[in-house]
Amino acid sequence: MDEFKLNTQLYFGSRAVDCLGKIDGSNVLVVTDGFLEKSGMVAKMVQHLPMGATYQTYSNVKPDPSQELVDEGIEMILGLHPDVVIAFGGGSCIDSTKAILYFARERGLERPYFLAVPTTAGTGSEVTNFAVITRGSDKVVLIDDFLAPDGALLEAEFTRSVPxxxxxxxxxxxxxxxxxxxxxxxxxxxxxxxxxxxxxxxxxxxxxxxxxxxxxxxxxxxxxxxxxxxxxxxxxxxxxxxxxxxxxxxxxxxxxxxxxxxxxxxxxxxxxxxxxxxxxxxxxxxxxxxxxxxxxxxxxxxxxxxxxxxxxxxxxxxxxxxxxxxxxxxxxxxxxxxxxxxxxxxxxxxxxxxxxxxxxxx
Known part of the structure; x- marks a missing residue:
């Protein structure tokens, strides 16, 4: 028997960014990288969040995210208990967020609403049940339906600065x-x-x-x-x-x-x-x-x-x-x-x- 799944709700097209203002949550964690935070892109994105929502960033993501990076993110998310998590960045940011949520669940974290906002046109990680992290010299592929984000915002404007x-x-x-x-x-x-x-x-x-x-x-x-x-x-x-x-x-x-x-x-x-x-x-x-x-x-x-x-x-x-x-x-x-x-x-x-x-x- 074959199956076909799409567990992620897509937001795309004209004014798709408005979906950020309809998020049901006030305590937001943004997982991103240092460049996107320093460039002002994170600030540009979060200005669309609902009135009264507060956010914090975990901006330590690097290419080929390591298990150590994921473990650091787990400690942060367990301390914050956000009701919304936004992965903002390329495949490394989205995969890191997936892995953080995946392993934090094993330590009792109740899954928050998970929105992926890709800033590169590449991995498709915003709709997949895959994540890739690095352990030592090996890349480990995680495959689990839990990894699929709840929502994905496709906004080409966020890819404008890609070299x-x-x-x-x-x-x-x-x-x-x-x-x-x-x-x-x-x-x-x-x-x-x-x-x-x-x-x-x-x-x-x-x-x-x-x-x-x-x-x-x-x-x-x-x-x-x-x-x-x-x-x-x-x-x-x-x-x-x-x-x-x-x-x-x-x-x-x-x-x-x-x-x-x-x-x-x-x-x-x-x-x-x-x-x-x-x-x-x-x-x-x-x-x-x-x-x-x-x-x-x-x-x-x-x-x-x-x-x-x-x-x-x-x-x-x-x-x-x-x-x-x-x-x-x-x-x-x-x-x-x-x-x-x-x-x-x-x-x-x-x-x-x-x-x-x-x-x-x-």
Missing amino acids: TKITADTGLDVLTHGLESYVSNSSTPFTEALSVKALRLVFENLPVTFRDGMSMRARTRMIEASCIAGIAFTNAGLGINHSLAHAFGGRFHVAHGRINAVLLPYVMRFHMGEDAYREPYERLAHELGLRDADELLQRIIGIRGELGVEERLADLGIDASSFEVELSGMAEAALHDRCTPTNPRPVSKQDLVNLYRDAYNG
């Missing part, structure tokens, strides 16, 4: 979500429709946003694409592209979306090497108006190049000796990653070692 490189990295993460959710062995007609829509939006709008960060129409379409792809992969799962990226990122601390983009052509070629696993790529290509899977692959390589993304893992500044030291551990971690079971093709540890080496050497 060009981050726009590329997060947008290519959306592309990877759309593609992997489509070819997943747990995809359904419902998730496939969402995956296709997300990819169309990415192909049309990511290059525009990259070239002109002030194109708010393109930014709006990208934040919608990110959310749509998030709904798709929450229901269909992902695959080894994300598994490999999680393990690599946990050790070398490169932006997640960039790793995904470097890996994607190598993973696609691996799947397309056998007819049975090439078939969903052929269907996807036709859905996107392309001739075949090979044209889809070239389209992805083309957009990756247009956005200035490296062609090999070696080009990310990882020296060969460090890579070889970590290779076996990364492959083992990727093999057991929570994204691997929904990969379209069964894989062995050696398959993953070979993929890493291919992607490193080019």
Whole structure:
């Protein structure tokens, strides 16, 4: 039996920000990062809260949020007992908030209303039941319906200040979500429709946003694409592209979306090497108006190049000796990653070692 879930209420379109004024709560905790707080973006957001509401911030979030960061947030939230928690930021802020609430529940915290306000168009975390945190050198994927926010505010204005490189990295993460959710062995007609829509939006709008960060129409379409792809992969799962990226990122601390983009052509070629696993790529290509899977692959390589993304893992500044030291551990971690079971093709540890080496050497 298949299922399709959307546990999060979406607020989007004209004056979507007005939803903040209708929040039923007065004691608000905003989980964010230092840049967003110092830049005045947090202040810009909270001015829309209901009259009389008070807020405090936990602004220690960093990229690749660690278990230690989450533990610090747990102590804060247990001391405050807020009735509303707002995750304001990119995927790291939203995932940190999810993990804080998840583990604070084990210590008796009654769940507050949880609103996610993404400031990047990338992870789709505002609608997913996924969260990724770092423990030591490993990225740990949490999957639980409890993690899904109660509400998500999609306001492109909050993404206006995102630097060009981050726009590329997060947008290519959306592309990877759309593609992997489509070819997943747990995809359904419902998730496939969402995956296709997300990819169309990415192909049309990511290059525009990259070239002109002030194109708010393109930014709006990208934040919608990110959310749509998030709904798709929450229901269909992902695959080894994300598994490999999680393990690599946990050790070398490169932006997640960039790793995904470097890996994607190598993973696609691996799947397309056998007819049975090439078939969903052929269907996807036709859905996107392309001739075949090979044209889809070239389209992805083309957009990756247009956005200035490296062609090999070696080009990310990882020296060969460090890579070889970590290779076996990364492959083992990727093999057991929570994204691997929904990969379209069964894989062995050696398959993953070979993929890493291919992607490193080019």
